[in-house]
Amino acid sequence: MTIRFDDKVAIVTGAGGGLGKQHALELARRGAKVVINDLGGALDGSGGASEAANIVVEEIKSEGGVAMANGASVADQKESLI
Structure with missing residues (x-):
């Protein structure tokens, strides 16, 4: 059984790469609407x-x-309140 996230919103920090x-x-494949939060900077910030x-x-979106x-x-x- 696969856990689904239909009608849910997931906020994923650091989602521009890696884990x-x-x-x-994976959350999107399971039906979640996903907010991709990433500063896009170097590891040192x-x-x-x-x-x-x-x-x-x-x-x-392509999937x-x-x-x-x-x-x-x-x-x-x-x-973060904006």
């Missing part, structure tokens, strides 16, 4: 670009899923 990306893809998150969103990119920092309470 976060894999979790986001510098920089920032939305390209990685947008690529994952397009991959999910028939629903996703949106988000570049807000979850460490910044004010930014």
